[in-house]
Amino acid sequence: MSSRIFCAIDTTDLNAGKALARDLKGHVAGIKLGLEFFAAHGPQGYKAIAQMGMPIFLDLKLHDIPNTVGSTISALLPLQPEFMTIHASGGAAMMKAAATAAAKAGEKRPKILAVTVLTSLNANDLNAVGQDAEPTSQVLRLAQLAKESGMDGVVCSPAEVAMLRGALGPDFILMVPGIRPVGADLGDQKRVMTPKDAIAAGTTYMVIGRPITGAPDPVAMARAINVQAEGA
DSSP states (O other): OOOOEEEEOOOSOHHHHHHHHHHHBTTBSEEEEEHHHHHHHHHHHHHHHHTTSOOEEEEEEEOSOHHHHHHHHHHHGGGOOSEEEEEGGGOHHHHHHHHHHHHTTGGGOOEEEEEOSOTTOOHHHHHHTTOOSOHHHHHHHHHHHHHHTTOSEEEOOGGGHHHHHHHHOSSSEEEEOOBOOTTOOOTTOSSOBOHHHHHHHTOSEEEEOHHHHTSSSHHHHHHHHHHHHHTO
8 A cells, every 4th residue: 555644753862763764664655854853863863764765854944045045955965855845935036046956956856845834823823923814825825936936845734735736736746744543632733634534635745743653553553544545
């Protein structure tokens, strides 16, 4: 059974991360490494996980002036991640700089995904920082800008998947956190969906962390989520 899961291994325990990556090989599509892991272990820790032989989604959510983001992408190219993230709210020039930098790697270039609106935010949270738009309209605006700016896809919540699939076409990558199996704890996610519904809506890949990594048997949980997703 093929998997659409990138399992988020965000831990400061390198041995635990390596064990999870080793055990999950063949049961998930790849591993997501975020800021917590990269801050603790850096490129060497990344390489230790990559040695397990699975695609890596390096989720650092870069957001800075175009030159800095482009230079950072260039500096990370030797790691050969499958995916990398930047914030769409950094603007078109920043996204174009990231795409240009990624292209230097040729056929081995990472696919650059633009983060739209974090799944921990709702309308009240956006309003508090001066964004009066509802999350849905803000996501659409940023996703359209991302596609125009050369991004390979976006990171969005499950609630926006069907809308974005219709607006941006079948090939634009939709990397989707906020996926929770039936009965799972929501944690700090506010816009969530089950695996079956997310895939049916048009999700390309699901980012799932704690429901798998915190389970008594992570492999069994990954298998169960794959089964739920295949039921779409």
